[in-house]
Amino acid sequence: MSKKGTSTFILQRASAVLLAPLSIWFLFEIVSALTADYATARAWVAAPWNALLLGAFFIIGALHMRIGLAEIIVDYVHSWAKDVFLFINWLAALGLIAAAAWSIYTLSFAG
Amino acid sequence: MADGAASKRPLSPHLQIWRFTVTLAASITHRGTGVVLYGGLLLMALWVIGLALNPALFATVSAIIHSPLGFILIAGFVWSLSFHLMNGLRHLYWDSGRGFALKTATMTAWLVYIAATLATALVIWAGYGGSA
């Protein structure tokens, strides 16, 4: 864990608490959304509640997965490569948030 | 370790006395499913980027989704999320200081494996229009 261990610990738990109901919603919707054709899938994401919940799932999921994988990296990697992996882990989470927010915004308002 | 003699110390016997417990399996599976979900979210991002910005990318992702590989990826993602969600709630219950008794922990670990598998079957069956 990082030196900011306590706040990281709390953010990991808080994100888990928020992800629990979001995941239940996600499990109900996701298979039919993923297997839908182009037009149906676009309409599904653009529906306001879906856009909001999917956006929240991506963003809170990105924060949670970043902390979780950082913990795993720190457990197993003890060389200089540790910092490289931690940096890539940050980039992946930021990229996920940016890609999801931009895409969902486009589908909701500019699509 | 500096004096060389230290390396003759007996090794920890943990490899010889290790045995299967469902609570240990659940804790390893929690970590494994966390990593699977990490990859799954990144793949989901490709799907939504394609949907919003790049129809050619969407067509590629969609072709994979509708292949046998896609079915395995979706089923694996759904099982991982079901397991990680339920076992995560188990973790949060521990964080509240409860549920540590060995009997309780063993029972809830089995419960999580069984419930996650049932939930996955239901989600896949309903998601494919009750025809999968």
Ligand code: HEM
């Ligand atoms: C959005 C998808 C999710 C991803 C990508 C994800 C990823 C991860 C990862 C990589 C870890 C670290 C595992 C480890 O250190 O062994 C973790 C831990 C954890 N996750 Fe998730 N997770 C997700 C959803 C959830 C949900 C829905 C819950 C609901 C309760 C949850 C609860 C937890 C908890 C409590 C931990 C800490 C476990 C511990 O202390 O060892 N996660 N997650």
